[in-house]
Amino acid sequence: MKLQICTQTHESSVKKPNKARPRTPIREQQRLDPSEREGIIAREAVSFFAEHGFEGQTRELARRLRITQPLLYRYFPSKDALIERVYQEVFVERWKPSWEKIITDRSVPLKARLIQFYREYAAVILTYEWIRLFMFAGLKDLGLNARYLKMLRERAFERLIEEIRFEYGRPSTRDLPITVLEIEMVWGLHAAIFYLGVRKFIYSMPLETDVNSIIDAKVATFLGGIRAVLPAKETA
Amino acid sequence: MKLQICTQTHESSVKKPNKARPRTPIREQQRLDPSEREGIIAREAVSFFAEHGFEGQTRELARRLRITQPLLYRYFPSKDALIERVYQEVFVERWKPSWEKIITDRSVPLKARLIQFYREYAAVILTYEWIRLFMFAGLKDLGLNARYLKMLRERAFERLIEEIRFEYGRPSTRDLPITVLEIEMVWGLHAAIFYLGVRKFIYSMPLETDVNSIIDAKVATFLGGIRAVLPAKETA
DNA sequence: CAGATTGTTGATCAATTGATAAATAACGCA
DNA sequence: TGCGTTATTTATCAATTGATCAACAATCTG
Numbered sequence: 001m002k003l004q005i006c007t008q009t010h011e012s013s014v015k016k017p018n019k020a021r022p023r024t025p026i027r028e029q030q031r032l033d034p035s036e037r038e039g040i041i042a043r044e045a046v047s048f049f050a051e052h053g054f055e056g057q058t059r060e061l062a063r064r065l066r067i068t069q070p071l072l073y074r075y076f077p078s079k080d081a082l083i084e085r086v087y088q089e090v091f092v093e094r095w096k097p098s099w100e101k102i103i104t105d106r107s108v109p110l111k112a113r114l115i116q117f118y119r120e121y122a123a124v125i126l127t128y129e130w131i132r133l134f135m136f137a138g139l140k141d142l143g144l145n146a147r148y149l150k151m152l153r154e155r156a157f158e159r160l161i162e163e164i165r166f167e168y169g170r171p172s173t174r175d176l177p178i179t180v181l182e183i184e185m186v187w188g189l190h191a192a193i194f195y196l197g198v199r200k201f202i203y204s205m206p207l208e209t210d211v212n213s214i215i216d217a218k219v220a221t222f223l224g225g226i227r228a229v230l231p232a233k234e235t236a
Numbered sequence: 237m238k239l240q241i242c243t244q245t246h247e248s249s250v251k252k253p254n255k256a257r258p259r260t261p262i263r264e265q266q267r268l269d270p271s272e273r274e275g276i277i278a279r280e281a282v283s284f285f286a287e288h289g290f291e292g293q294t295r296e297l298a299r300r301l302r303i304t305q306p307l308l309y310r311y312f313p314s315k316d317a318l319i320e321r322v323y324q325e326v327f328v329e330r331w332k333p334s335w336e337k338i339i340t341d342r343s344v345p346l347k348a349r350l351i352q353f354y355r356e357y358a359a360v361i362l363t364y365e366w367i368r369l370f371m372f373a374g375l376k377d378l379g380l381n382a383r384y385l386k387m388l389r390e391r392a393f394e395r396l397i398e399e400i401r402f403e404y405g406r407p408s409t410r411d412l413p414i415t416v417l418e419i420e421m422v423w424g425l426h427a428a429i430f431y432l433g434v435r436k437f438i439y440s441m442p443l444e445t446d447v448n449s450i451i452d453a454k455v456a457t458f459l460g461g462i463r464a465v466l467p468a469k470e471t472a
Numbered sequence: 473c474a475g476a477t478t479g480t481t482g483a484t485c486a487a488t489t490g491a492t493a494a495a496t497a498a499c500g501c502a
Numbered sequence: 503t504g505c506g507t508t509a510t511t512t513a514t515c516a517a518t519t520g521a522t523c524a525a526c527a528a529t530c531t532g
Contacts, residue, residue: 030498030509030510031497031498031499031508031509031510032509033509034508034509037509053289053291053375053376055289055291057488057489057490058489058490058491059488059489059490067510067511068510068511068512069489069490069491070491070492070493070510070511070512071509071510071511073490073491073492074509074510078490078491079490079491132375135371135375135438136375138434138438138439139289139368139371139372139375139438140289141440145438145439145440146439146440146441149439149441180444180445181445184444184445184450187431187435188428188431188454191427191428191430191431192424192427192428194427194431195423195424195426195427195430195431198374199423202371202374202375202381203374203381203382203385204377204381204382205382205385208416208420209416209417209420214420218424221457221461225457266479266528267478267479267480267527267528267529268479269479270478270479273479293518293519293520294519294520294521295518295519295520303480303481304480304481304482305519305520305521306480306481306482306521306522306523307479307480307481309520309521309522310479310480314520314521315520315521
């Protein structure tokens with residue numbers, strides 16, 4: 001018997017065919033356009049599965065949506081299909097192609113590029129939904145995480161190392177493959193940022209520090225440290 | 237009317253009283269001493285829940301143990317009690333009090349102490365069971381993770397910072413509280429190591445490098461970096 | 473070997489839970 | 503206003519799943 005909190009977006013459309021139902025102003029169930037309903041379900045599913053994991057029950061999700069459980073199956077053929085949509089919504093849609101441009105824009109100093117990229121990237125992944133869903137997905141296996149990280153490596157990490165090589169006058173990664181040490185350094189930086197999200201959204205430990213300043217510091221340390229593991233300058 | 241598949245455990249038990257069973261060396265069901273059975277169940281539960289999460293079904297756990305599902309309830313009053321035992325087994329039993337001595341033993345150079353501690357600590361937590369159970373517990377909430385990390389901070393991190401302060405001639409943490417920056421540096425080191433386990437056991441990404449050498453490198457970087465954030469030397 | 477003790481199993485319950493189909497009702501259109 | 507379309511609900515199924523209890527049987531004791 002919970003308060004009928006209106007879902008902010010629809011209640012106004014109610015008075016559509018006039019008639020002015022002077023009844024309780026309480027939100028009524030309504031018929032929505034399929035695409036709109038589907039979007040609402042998908043959005044709520046993101047939040048729901050992030051909180052409860054993929055074992056969360058469709059009935060409770062429906063309750064949060066203030067619809068009945070079978071209606072979910074009108075829009076998604078199965079629970080797995082809904083989860084697939086959640087992945088799409090979070091791990092694909094939230095990737096910004098502009099990040100790749102930031103990294104490679106040599107008109108900007110390298111350090112500034114790194115800071116800008118990691119700040120923007122952190123703003124996306126350091127959220128309750130992203131961090132928890134990524135972890136839930138990993139524990140469930142599925143190749144999702146490996147696939148995502150492969151993309152992250154190709155689109156961001158490898159370009160990033162190429163830029164660092166260039167900055168310090170080292171051979172291109174096309175001529176001299178990325179070394180284990182180099183990629184390990186990048187992983188280390190990534191770990192530091194990602195772990196902030198783990199502490200906050202999985203361990204429930206409030207961060208005592210500003211994320212951006214942590215990122216700035218980590219990037220500075222990173223740049224200082226990676227020089228030591230770069231391949232030698234092209235001799236002769 | 238189900239087929240009476242003999243549950244592999246009894247058919248041979250027919251010829252009951254001893255007599256040197258030269259029969260197939262196949263595992264026999266047997267009456268075990270309660271304490272022994274309990275230990276076996278607890279051990280398998282650790283492995284089982286680490287793999288499937290706490291939503292893993294008691295029936296499948298029982299199948300892995302080659303016992304029937306109700307027998308679990310002879311030794312543990314509920315599934316939650318069994319899970320509680322799993323926590324105990326992994327997060328309490330595996331903590332080594334000797335670690336605290338390693339950190340504070342000033343007859344050994346600081347860097348060597350740090351390396352020894354983190355190597356030993358990593359050997360314990362960088363396991364399939366530890367990493368995954370810790371993450372499952374975190375996602376399920378429960379205060380477990382916060383409690384564990386509080387202990388880790390008190391028993392290890394704070395002593396560690398005290399030793400670093402001493403090494404560099406800074407005021408004791410008893411006189412000057414640990415700063416946010418200091419503890420954040422330690423978290424960073426911890427994150428780097430922990431993330432190795434996440435990559436391996438949650439993302440299923442094989443590590444290409446020796447863990448110990450990574451630890452050595454991280455500790456070295458850490459020691460170099462933390463000097464910069466230590467409080468000023470006691471003046472006058 | 474008889475009888476007691478108790479570790480173990482088979483049967484079963486009640487609550488969940490993903491999924492389906494028929495009934496209901498809101499909306500658009502003539 | 504009446505009718506068709508279809509978004510939504512009600513009712514329900516079948517498989518799961520944590521938990522209980524009486525029956526069974528292995529081991530011990532006298």
